Amino acid sequence: MAKCVGCQKTILFGATKVGDGAYCGEKCADAAVMPAFAAAYDATVVQSTPTPLPSAARTGPDDALLVDREGTKPGLVIGIGLLVALLLSFGVHLAETGIDRQLRSINLWIVLPIGALLNGALISIGFFAAIRLLDSPPRMATYAAAAVGAGLLCWLTFVASYLTMTDDNGTAIREVMGFGEYMQVVIEESQVMLGRSSRSATTVGSWGYALYAVDCLGFMAGAWFVIRAAGMKPFCAKCGRFMTRLGALMRSSNDPTAAGATLKSVHAHLAANNPQRAVDALSEFGAKDHRSYVGLSLECHGCPMCKDYTAVTTVNLAGSRGRREVEDAGARFEGNGNIGLS
Ligand SMILES: [Zn+2]
Ligand SMILES: [Zn+2]
Known part of the structure; x- marks a missing residue:
């Protein structure tokens, strides 16, 4: 039976191999490998x-161009980003109405707004494209505009469904109740599945407001991640x-x-x-x-x-x-x- 080269323990299964040497796990293997690696790094002298x-x-453009060279670009990025986000969120809304299922309702353990994150990221791809195509790295204003925009759009789809929805008799919802009442009904009457069967669905009641807030934060976080990803690429300031x-x-x-x-x-x-x-x-x-x-x-x-x-x-x-x-x-x-x- 194999023995760990490091601690001499007998290895039952799952040995970590470093060349011919077998170790009981990553901990012992690292303890053998890293000191030798660090010693060789320190001892090596390279001319x-x-x-x-x-x-x-000589290589860069004129110094005059370095003065606020970005000019209108950051504003253009925000304009394009918000416009695309508006169009995409109505696209998502139409698709959701078509299949009668909401992307934002996909939550992990009820509270982790996976669907809202994806939704916020999806509608922010216009920002990503504009940042890269216009060569304009994100600024604080870009993050703020994308996040606030996504948060507002999370709410705006409520307005859209309020204006377009009809009840079972074909009467427009907006003729039956006010917008405030409608939001209250949608938020408080929404259902969460606590198990896998539909029988375990529970009406959330006033907890719905917390879940709705979490959804909005999910939208904003999704947008933030996309902006951050767009700005991760190295940029030549020159x-x-x-x-x-x-x-x-x-x-x-x-x-x-x-x-x-x-x-x-x-x-x-x-x-x-x-x-x-x-x-x-x-x-x-x-x-x-x-x-x-x-x-x-x-x-x-x-x-x-x-x-x-x-x-x-x-x-x-x-x-x-x-x-x-x-x-x-x-x-x-x-x-x-x-x-x-x-
Ligand atoms: Zn070991
Ligand atoms: Zn360059």
Whole structure:
């Protein structure tokens, strides 16, 4: 029977393998791998002659353009985003009326507004498109407009259904009751399923107001996530445009010493603005993709106009539930030059 190389315990099943060594779990494997990785990183000395960065004045546009270059773009993003959100929320409303089922009513454990989150995210895709196409990163006003807009639209569909709905006799609801009364009925009489069968449906009563508030917050959070995702891409402030993804290189090995030494040399070359040498150093390490225990990756984004780039390195370890990133082991670099990643 196999014994853990780390703690000598007998392994019954599910050994964690690092090359030929078997460990009882990730904890023992990490304890064996990480010190060697860190020691190799610290001990490795790499000489990389710095490549000078071109001055900002030569590569970027005129300084005059740096003064509020964004101009009307942020306002345009908000306008387009809100207009698309308005159109889409009525689209969603029509679809929901058609199938007689509400997206926002999909809740996990009743209180987690999954459906409302999705709904808020869906109607905010106009913001995403406008941010990326107009090369205008989100500002506080963009977040605020998207969230408040989504919250209002969550309520506006109530107005739409009030104006269009008819009762069983074909009488328009708006002729039978006022809007306030209608909202009260819809909120207090809505039903939640506590079990799987329809018999366990319960009328929510005054709890409906809390659930409705949670729905509105779900809409707003969904919108917020979309704006945040749109702004996550690296941006070249010099040229006023989002960088394009140049690619990523992933290598892995069961040799923590080689991994530590490789990461150090990748970092040294990137710090000296020698991105291609960093790529070459990583290409020589381990095997393609993340199959072995210690994984290193390098992801680059670059500006197509001025060749400024961002390079991000990460370290990850194999695990029973997918790979785990090692916090603070990677780093982010900026520089200027050509990078060939394939
Ligand atoms: Zn062990
Ligand atoms: Zn640029």
